[in-house]
Amino acid sequence: MVKKDRRERKGRDTKEGKFDEIKKDLERQKAALLAESGEIITGGLNPGVENFPDMTDQASAETDQNFTLRLREREQKLLKKIDEALERITDGTFGICESCGGGISLKRLEARPVTTLCIECKTRQEADEKIRES
Numbered sequence: 001m002v003k004k005d006r007r008e009r010k011g012r013d014t015k016e017g018k019f020d021e022i023k024k025d026l027e028r029q030k031a032a033l034l035a036e037s038g039e040i041i042t043g044g045l046n047p048g049v050e051n052f053p054d055m056t057d058q059a060s061a062e063t064d065q066n067f068t069l070r071l072r073e074r075e076q077k078l079l080k081k082i083d084e085a086l087e088r089i090t091d092g093t094f095g096i097c098e099s100c101g102g103g104i105s106l107k108r109l110e111a112r113p114v115t116t117l118c119i120e121c122k123t124r125q126e127a128d129e130k131i132r133e134s
């Protein structure tokens, strides 16, 4: 456990202060996602679907379900990433590239807090993916 007795009292300009802001942002995003998926489960996305008569009702209900599943998959992935980022903030590994162990720039973290790679590694990874795809 690292004690925070070296805390600089400069507030939001320190890295720690920024991480606090990012953490709050992530928590807000997570709450919004959870609220949204709750709405989907209770049918909030399509309140008018019950007014459709029999045949079309069936078809559109199935389409809605597929759509909901796809959406939920994407949300769950994002939720997982947010949780992992929050964990990294807690255990002090946030902002460290998991590929090269170097620091990720604050600017990049603010733009994309769920990232686990520094810009150099990310660029290299994307280049690799492009080669694999072609």
Ligand SMILES: [Zn+2]
Pocket (backbone or CB within 6 Å): 097, 098, 099, 100, 101, 102, 117, 118, 119, 120, 121, 122
């Ligand atoms: Zn890296």
